[in-house]
Amino acid sequence: MAGWQGRGMVVLAGTPIGSARDASPNLRDLLAEADVVAAEDTRTLVELLRRLEVTASGTLVSYHEHNERERAEELVRRAAAGETVAVVTDAGMPSVSDPGFRVAAAAAAAGVRVTALPGPSAVVTALAISxxxxxxxxxxxFLSRRPGERDRALAELATERRTMVFFASPHRLAADLAAMAEAFGVDRRAAVCRELTKRYEEVQRGGLGELAAWAEAGVRGEITVVVAGVGEAEAAQRAGTAADVGAQARELAASGMRLKDAAAVVAEQTGMTRREVYEAALRS
Structure with missing residues (x-):
């Protein structure tokens, strides 16, 4: 045995995002030997154990977004008492857009050892093949389900120079891509990665406008979207445009209009968001 039992620690363990063959021997040992395995969905964990031909000797408990605050305290108490607590999600690394952060933070605050058992991640996998x-x-x-919040978030990322990675649900993919095309430009390069490491893995590459049109027909499966950051020329153009509209808003405000109202007027004229114009006016 690898000796995972009774170590008094919390272990964030990455699970396969598709193929069960991606599970490491270390993950198999941990799932078999941990005193407690906290899973996002215990039914999914039981199926993974079956596929790995592993029998868990410890207690299986649920740990998801609806109970993670209370459950985190319980898990940390058990780790502090000397037990090994494994934390897993349905797929990928815990705490990366999945439960896991609260128990890691609580354990660190309590002086309980926190470690990770590295494993697959849709984020870096999609980035690598994009x-x-x-x-x-x-x-x-994930972008917000609310169009207003989604568009504001994308507006803030319009000048991001780094490559951006998003998760997307199948039924919102077309709308998300269309919103990205509106915020970043239809020609901004991107890749839609679907069902990574699974039998029907697919990667569609192209401009955001092209990908939004492709997604209109419907897309299934687990989806990760990778979008190129803004180039130097585009960043300079956007900065110049922002400065211009900011100056326009300040001119209107100088005539007696509230700056927020002036930003709304200029936004309507230019197609930019009111927030973009308002922030540009504050900077100008």
Whole structure:
């Protein structure tokens, strides 16, 4: 045995995002020997154990977004008492757009050892095969379901120089890509990565406008979207445009209009968001 039992620690363990063969021997040992395995969905964990032909000797408990605050305290108490607590999600690394952060933070605050058992991640897998620059990137998770919040978030990223990685649900993919095309430009290069490491893995590459049109027909599966950052020429153009509209808003405000109202007027005229214009006016 690898000796995972009774170590008094929390282990964030990465699980396969597709093929069960990606599970490491270390993960198999941990799942078999941990005193507690906290899973995002215990049914999914039981299926993974079956596929890995592993029998868990410890207690299986649920740990998801609806109970993670309370459950984190319990898990840390058990680790502090000398047990090994494994934390897994349905797929990929815990705490990366999935439960795991709260228990890691609580354990660290309590002086309980926290470690990780590295494993697959859709974020870096999609980035690696996207064909886009991977030396600098940022992860943005899922965009908001609310169009206003989604558009504001994308507006803030319009001048991001790093490659951006997003998660997307199948039924919102077309709308998300269309919103990205509106915020970043239809020709901004991107890649839609679907069902990574699974039998029907697919990667579609192209401009955001082209990909938005492709997604209109419907897309299934687990999806990760990788989008190129803004280039130097485009960044300079956007900065110049922002300065111009900011100056326009300040001119209107000088005539007695509230700056927020002036930003709304200029936004309507230019197609930019009111927030973009308002922030540009504050900077000008």
């Amino acid at each position: 064909g886009l620059p991977s030396d600098r990137f940022c992860f943005e998770g």
